[in-house]
Amino acid sequence: MKQRALLLFPSLALLLVSALAAAEYRAPAGTEPPARRPGGTSVLPGGRIINPLGSQHTTGPGPFGLAVNTSGNLIVSADGGPNSYSLTVLQHDKSRWSSQRLQAPRKGEPGAESDDWRSVFMGLAFADDKTLYASEGNSGRVRVLHMPAGRKERVYDLNQGGYKDSYSGDLALDAKRNLLYVLDQANFRVVVIHTKQHRILASLRVGRLPFALALSPDRRRLYITNIGMFEYKPVPGADPKQARESGLPFPAFGFPSAEALSGVKRETARGVVDVPGLGDPNVRESNSLCAVDVSKPESPAILRFVRTGQPTGPRSVGGSSPSGVAASEERIYVSNGHNDSISVIHAATLELEKEIEIRIPRLEQLRGVLPIGLALAADNRTLLVAEAGINAIGVIDTATNTVLGHLPAAWFPTRVAVHHNAVYVSNAKGQGTGPNADSEKALPDSFQANFRRGAVTVFDLPPAGALPDHTRTVLRLNGFLGRSEEAAAVPAPLRYAVVIVKENRTYDEVFGDLETAANGPLYGAPSLARYGPRGWATPDANRLLGSRESLRRVNVTPNHQELAQRFAFSDNFYADSEVSVDGHHWLVGSYPNAWTESSMMASYGGQKDFRLSDSAPGRLSFAQTNSSVHPEELLQNGTIWHHLERHGIPFRNFGEGFELAGVDEGAGLMPTGARYLTNVPMPDPLYRNTSRIYPQYNMNVPDQYRADAFIREIDEMYVKPGKDLPRFIFIHLPNDHTAKSRPEDGYPFPASYVADNDIALGRIVEYLSHTQWWKEMAVFITEDDAQGGVDHLDSHRTVLLVAGPYAKKNYNHRMNSSFPGLLKTVFRVLGIPPLNLFDAAATDLSDCFTTRPDFMPYKTLPVNPALFDPAKAKDPIDPRPSPRMDDPRVLEEQHKAYIK
Secondary structure, three states: HHHHHHHHHHHHHHHHHHHOOOOOOOOOOOOOOEEEOOOOOEEEEOOEOOOOOOEEOOOOOEEEEEEEOOOOEEEEEEEEOOOOOEEEEEEEEOOEEEEEEEOOOOOOOOOOOOOOOOOOOOOOOEEEOOOEEEOOOOOOEEEEEEOOOOEEEEEEEOOOOOOOOOOOEEEEEOOOOOOEEEEEEOEEEEEEEEEEOEEEEEEOOOOOOOEEEEEOOOOEEEEEEEEEOOOOOEOOOOOOHHHHHOEEEEOOOOOOHHHHHEEEEEEEEEEEEEEEEEOOOOOOOOEEEEEEEEOOOOOOOOOEEEEEEOOOOOOOOOOOOOOEEEEEEEEEEEEEOOOOOEEEEEEEEOOOOEEEEEEOOOOOOOOOOOOEEEEEEOOOOEEEEEEEOOOEEEEEOOOEEEEEEEEOEEEEEEEEEEEOEEEEEEEEEEEHHHHHHEOOOOOOOHHHHHHHHOEEEEEEEOOOOOOOOHHHHHHHHOOOEOOOOOOOOOOOOOEEEEEEEOOEEEEHHHHOOOOOOOEOOOOOHHHHHHOOEEEEEEEOOOOOOOOOOOEEEEEOHHHHHHHHHOOOOEEEEEEEOHHHHHHHHOOOOOOOOOHHHHHOOOOOOOOOOOOOOOOOOOOOOOOOOOOOOOOOHOOOOOOOOHHHHHHEEEEEEEOOOOOOOOOOOOOOOOOOOEOOOOOOOEEEHHHHHHOOOOOOOOOOHHHHHHHHHHHHHHHHHOOOOOOOOOOOEEEEOOOOHHOOOEEEOEEEEHHHHHHHHHHHHHHHHOOOHHOOOOEEEEEEEEEEOOOOOOOOOOOOEOOOOOOOEEEEEOEEEOEEEHHHHHHHHHHHHOOOOOOOOOOOOOOOOOEEEOOOOOOOOOOOOOOOOOOHHHHOOOOOOOOOOOOOOOHHHHHHHHHHHHHH
């Protein structure tokens, strides 16, 4: 494996080895939990801090679009979700800003019958002080609104002229010529609309997944970034209505590979099919800028494709992810999200002139700045960059093409706009969520998808002399300054690391009624601990707690409780994620990029749906709530799978990484619990090291079945042949996600799925503790997110257990940490360097370990059979449909039961 890895990634391996800096880095919050402070300062989950410049104005969740009117007294953000879609309107009057939200009604809500407006997505443009154009996204339409009241004046529909399944994205307006340019992500095109004649003038196919759009100052050219990599195809004969018969039981191939390039024969239940290949990832339509001549708008023409950033190859696992664009008369600037760079292109020749690298001192080989939105100041001498990964606005001198410094922003800035000397920034995650419960009960509307808010930041561009202090502040708030002490050590005998990922639970739900640990009191809320030792269970959301079928004071998770008593855990550990999509990305070292975040936000309310469409190829890239890493999301340094292979670390994966766009998770789809209808690939190192008998997420499958499959494969592949266990094991154990009750199958309550998960977890740890490798093993147990319940400290707080003979007994890790801190600890156990800026600067979990081991094996504890009877949990052939991962409607229904 090591030899193959070095052949694939020679340069990258050497670069990352050199990135292991001598200084020790950790998050600046220390033991402080997430919190909002006066003045806009917040401690974030994981221990980073934000302290944005200027005034903060709350928006709806996930703003990815931003527009300022011609007078600068109206600002509008497009709040793309999840699960709530709106326009936030800020109006300046008499030295202050006031705000209102124009909410797109959901089906069944007031106003939904009279107006079928359901969502917004990125695209916003003012024609004048009052007329706003706003993309709707999934409907393929653009709304024309009179502001600030938001009265609808007109709707333009892109679904005409032979096109269907359109998805309206970013847009630009040429008010002088009455021309509106709209990107259609689904059909890989730009559409030209005449706003006086109210008709579509032209449609031009551009690159793959067109994302960001800018108009040249003379309004004769469009510059479009293509964030996509491949144009996916259906599996021949694929039929969503007959997925079991026509789909593949496992993805067709890994990427990169010869099969991914040229295609391969694979078996479906109907027989052998020729799965088409993906072709070259570096074609001109992929990860590029498309320059379009619109001097004659009725007949636009492509001038040139310019590929930006690092190509896929020896120095970059994935594409450049061009996420933003800005243009002056002389230059075009493109932000490369994966490469932390800005491409500078000569406007006259369309030749690439320079790549401006945005680097963190002493961590130069690592990525994570994640530049997205761009804006030029009025004099074109200053380029501002929304640096989503470090919660900052980068400042670049365009005369010298150098990075001058950084300005503090709120959480995850996406777009930046400039009006005279004023700077406006949309921040997708605002100032964080804070708690969604008090110590006794959930707060109103506390379901995390509804609870989240973004923010617009308004400030004057600081003078040049203030920039060094602001830059140092950004570095300090992200933990990038480094410390003089040596890196924390993990016990030398540790050689094997196991990560077990479960689904959606908060700390308070599971451990809220634990009062103390061996090292002191805990911060829990016993009244919220529905899955603790004194938990409760009720059949479904529409049944009242206390009805005769309910269980009270039942221990739902005896094995979680016992593992916390036997080993280490934390009451200050957080998910970096909001939902499962970004959770599973963070947990495999793939911080979510602009495509992931914007698509995930739109999808969670059903407003960016996959369609098996031959006419709209982009729809095959819409992952909805499917959580695995797609080629468009492969970062420059890749995922943990690439990182492990580069450094010669053998690994085996069980259930992670193949919940891809369009997957069917119905009944009877064993052994993987899935069928694949397209040629979307897995990362190749993962493809080659993933179990074919262990199911992915599918709630038809008991976790007991997963435990059986895991134990059987380890026995057959390693124990019986006498082979060494891979040094890294990843296990997805998802049934604590919960689903509707199925009494005949052993699940009389939604909480029964948590009990199923608890027993399976106990069985896996018990099995591992009896193997020869236990004496050198650390087991890390967590959730992919915390959105399934509530927590009185922060809605991101989640479960962490650190088990193994070197784990301290009943020890509470008090430092504020999160998924990158977990991965940093795994990498230290395995003896490999950081993968990206997030794990490099995270607070690790090293103080969970002791140098005095206890090798006593673990023994699984039984659960109350009235809650869950493993003997009744059928093999996974149940005919009921499985709920999609994080279906917002299902999760919200479950959440209502919690509140009751």
